[in-house]
Amino acid sequence: MDFKLTEEQELIKKTAREFAIEHLEPGVIERDDKSETPKEQVKMMGELGFLGMMVPEKWNGAGMDALSYVVAMEEICRIDASAGVIMSVNNSLVCQIFLDWANDAQKQKYLTKLATGEFIGAFSLSEPQSGSDASNMATFAQKDGNSYVLNGTKNWVTNGLTCDVVMVMIPTEKNVGYKGISCFIIEDGMAGFSRGRKEDKLGIRGSETCELYFDNCRVPAENMVSEPGQGFRIAMKTLNGGRIGIASQALGIAQAALDKSVEYSKERKQFGKPISAFGAIQSKIAQMATNIEAARLLILKAAKLKDEHKPFAKEAAMAKQFASQTAVDAARECVQIHGGYGYMQEYGVERLMRDAKITQIYEGTSEIQEVVIARAILGE
Ligand code: CAA
Numbered sequence: 001m002d003f004k005l006t007e008e009q010e011l012i013k014k015t016a017r018e019f020a021i022e023h024l025e026p027g028v029i030e031r032d033d034k035s036e037t038p039k040e041q042v043k044m045m046g047e048l049g050f051l052g053m054m055v056p057e058k059w060n061g062a063g064m065d066a067l068s069y070v071v072a073m074e075e076i077c078r079i080d081a082s083a084g085v086i087m088s089v090n091n092s093l094v095c096q097i098f099l100d101w102a103n104d105a106q107k108q109k110y111l112t113k114l115a116t117g118e119f120i121g122a123f124s125l126s127e128p129q130s131g132s133d134a135s136n137m138a139t140f141a142q143k144d145g146n147s148y149v150l151n152g153t154k155n156w157v158t159n160g161l162t163c164d165v166v167m168v169m170i171p172t173e174k175n176v177g178y179k180g181i182s183c184f185i186i187e188d189g190m191a192g193f194s195r196g197r198k199e200d201k202l203g204i205r206g207s208e209t210c211e212l213y214f215d216n217c218r219v220p221a222e223n224m225v226s227e228p229g230q231g232f233r234i235a236m237k238t239l240n241g242g243r244i245g246i247a248s249q250a251l252g253i254a255q256a257a258l259d260k261s262v263e264y265s266k267e268r269k270q271f272g273k274p275i276s277a278f279g280a281i282q283s284k285i286a287q288m289a290t291n292i293e294a295a296r297l298l299i300l301k302a303a304k305l306k307d308e309h310k311p312f313a314k315e316a317a318m319a320k321q322f323a324s325q326t327a328v329d330a331a332r333e334c335v336q337i338h339g340g341y342g343y344m345q346e347y348g349v350e351r352l353m354r355d356a357k358i359t360q361i362y363e364g365t366s367e368i369q370e371v372v373i374a375r376a377i378l379g380e
Contacts, residue, residue, distance in 0.1 A: 001300075001301060001304055003297065003300040003301075003304070005067070005071065008064075008068070009067060009068050009071055012064065012068045012071055012072050013071045013072065013075055015048065015072075016050065016071070016072040016075035016076055017075040017078075019044070019045070019048060019050075019076075020075055020076050020078065020079035020080065020083075021079060023041050023044060024038060024041055024076065024079045024080040024083050025079050025080070028079065028080050028206070028348065028351075029345060029346065029348055029351065031080075031082070031205070031206040032082070032205045032206055032351050033205075033345065035198065035200065035201075035205045035206070036206060037082070037086070037162070037206055037207065037208055038080065038082065038083050038086075038206055041080075041083060042083065042086055042087075042117065042120070043117060045076075045083070045087060045117060046116050046117015046118070047116075047117065049061070049062030049064075050062075050072055050076070050087055050091075051087060051090045051091065051095075051114070051115065051116065051117040051120075052090075052091065052095050052111075052114060052115025052116060052117075053068060053069045053072065053091055054066060054069055054091060054092075054095065054096065054099070055095050055098075055099060055111060055114075055115040056099075059098075059099075059107055059108075059111045059112050059115055060111075060112040060113075060115040060116050061095070061111075061115040062115075065303075065307045066241070066244065066303040066304075066306040066307050067300065067303045067304060067307060069091060069092070069245070069248075069303070070244060070245070070247075070248040070299050070300065070303045072087075073087065073088060073245055073248035073249060073252065074248050074249075074251050074252040074255065074296075075252065076252065077248065077249040077250075077251070077252025077253055077256075078252040078253075078255050078256045078259075079252075079256070080206065081203075081204055081249055081252065081253050081355040082204045082205065082206030082207040082355070083206065083207075084248075084249045084252060085158055085204055085207045085246075085249060085358075086120070086158070086159055086207050088242065088245035088246060088248075088249060089121065089122060089123055089158045089159050089242075090114060090117075090120060090121050090159070091245065092238070092241045092242045092244065092245040093121075093123035093167070093238055093239070093241075093242045093245075094114055094121030094122065094123055094165065094167055095111060095114050095115060095121070096238050096241050096242075097123075097167050097183065097225060097234060097238050098110060098111040098114065098225075099111070100234075100237070100238070101183070101225050101226045101230070101234050102185075102225050102226075105222075106185065106222075106223075106225065110165055110185060113164070114165065119163075119164035119165050120159055120162070120163045120164055120165075121159065121163055121164070121165045121166070121167065122157050122158060122159040122160045122163040122165070122166040122167070123157075123158070123166070123167050123235075123238075123242075124154040124157045124160070124166050124167065124168045124169065124212055125154075125169045125235050125239075126154065126155055126156045126157075127139060127152070127153060127154055127155060128153060128155050131156075131365075132364070132365055132367070132368050134232070134235070135177055135178035135181060135232050137152075137169075137170065137171050137181065138152055138153075139151065139152025139153065139154065139170045139171065139214065140152060140170065140171055140172075140174070141170045141171065141172045141182065141184065141219070142172075143172065143221075144218075146220065146221050147218050147219060147220050147221055148172065148184065148218070148219050148221060148224070149216055149217065149218050149219075150168075150170060150184070150186075150192070150193075150214035150216075150217040150218075150219055151214050151215065151216060151217070152170070152214055153211055153212070153213055153214075154168065154211065154212040154214075155196075155211045155212075156199075156209055156211075156362070157209065157210055157211070157212050158207055158208070158209055158362070159207070159208060160195055160208060160209060160210040160211070160212055161195055161198055161208035161209075161210045162208060163188070164187070164188050165185060165186065165187060165188070166185075166186040166212065167183060167184075167185060167186075167225070168183070168184045168186050168212070168214075169181050169182070169183055169231040169232065169234070169235050170182060170184060170214075170231070172228050172229070173228070173229065176229075178232035178233075179229050179232070180229055181229065181231035181232040181235075182224055182227075182228045182229060182230065182231040183224065183225040183226065183230065183231035183234045183235070184219050184223050184224055184225070184231075185219075185223040185224075185225060186212075186217070186219065186223070187223075190217055190218075190219065191217065191218065192214060192215045192216045192217030192218065193212070193213070193214060193217045194212075194213045194215070195210050195211070195212055195213070196210045196211030196212070196213065197210065198210055201358075202354050202357060202358075203351070203354035203355040203356070203357055203358050204355050204358055205354075239363055239364060240312060240313045240316045240317075241306060241316070242363045243316040243317060243319070243320040243363050243364060243369070244299060244302045244303055244306065244312075244316045244319060244320070245363075246320055246324070246359055246362065246363045247295070247298070247299045247302070247316070247319040247320040247322075247323040247324070247359075248299055248323070249359055250295070250320070250323040250324040250326065250327035250356065250359035251292065251295050251296055251299060251323050251326070251327070253327040253330070253331060253352050253355055253356045253359070254288070254291070254292050254295065254323070254326045254327040254329075254330040254331070254356070255292055256352055257288065257327070257330035257331045257333070257334035257349075257352050257356075258285070258288045258289060258292055258330060258334075260334055260338070260348075260349055260352075261284070261285055261288065261330075261333065261334045261337045261338075262276075262285060264337060264338055264341075265281050265285065265337055275337070281337060284333045284336070284337060285337075287329075287333075288326075288329070288330045288333060288334075291322075291325075291326040291329065291330070292326060292330065294322065294326075295319070295322050295323035295326045298315070298318055298319040298322055298323065299319045299323060301315055301319070302315035302316045302318070302319045313372060313376065314372065314373055314376035314377070317364070317369040317370075317372035317373045317376075318369070318373055320359070320363070320364070320366075320369050321366050321369035321370060321373065323359070324356070324359035324360040324366060325360065325366065327352075327356035327359050328353075328356045328357060328359075328360060330352075330356075331349075331352040331353040331355070331356040332353055334349055334352060334353075335349050335350060335352075335353050
């Protein structure tokens, strides 16, 4: 497989990098501290085409491929992983569902706005009792005439607090397991739909996470995506692509950890020489760089398979599992290399360690990625 970036992809990488340095880096520590979303910057990301990257121009998107998307994601997350997850959810979960499953009327009404950032989207699968066992839902949508009445609670919804549109997976038939789950488009302001408080999180504190509540929320049947009972398959297939996005987020965090480690270790002198001259530091840097290279190749392979319309669930799971472990390891070693300074908030290093952890949890834990990989290999 040839992973050489085209001229256009190189330009996207450069644009994303310059944008991140100019507009996301200032204030990133303060936003993390205060749990503030980079609202203005997200708006600008929409204007640059970063919120609907794989959406064809026909639907107001940037008309790019998955390879361009992962390259941009890495650069954004290298500076601000919170902005990165807002971008990732909007692109690879929300826009992707519309692209693959929605009808033209739904695409016209929602996708054209989501692709430009005029609307921000969220994706809602998990419930308080069902995370990894995602189909074990307690929510229910009862058909009533030409609408459905939704009841129950969803949780851990990224972008949930202020999004305009949520793609919600919710059962419309009982006792048939995942085959009874359907996918609905929920709009801001629908009666009976409300949101919980902003969750106080360990990392990615510049992105909002909250619960969603449905209390006899009446949703027109035309807001269902695809057919009744297709929701779980929609979620699973879409999450394959989402996992490439989160792997790229992890890669950006890991790369930032390496960059900071290299810079600091050359500057910091102990025992009369830069600490980069010590074997213990060199070993950490060598391991970080090797794992980052391997993670990047896994991500590019998964993205390329997606672009070629070939199966990529296993490769996406491998990329996420490996890249997220790489991010956690690299960020921890980066703090270690920085010593006492690494433990201080103002150096922006401890944030990497906190941000990295979630990449092993959301869009399927590392343990779930291993289930996906093992099932694909064992043919189960
Ligand atoms: N790709 C495509 N289809 C898949 C799939 C995949 N990776 N995994 C399962 N499916 C399909 C199966 O083919 C099957 O469909 P068919 O009947 O059409 O063949 C259906 O889904 C049910 O599959 P299983 O019987 O394998 O289901 P299961 O109950 O054993 O669960 C699981 C499988 C892999 C454990 C799944 O539950 C899972 O992925 N869990 C993790 C959930 C998750 O990733 N949550 C993330 C929340 S969203 C989030 O974090 C977003 C955010 O805010 C950032």
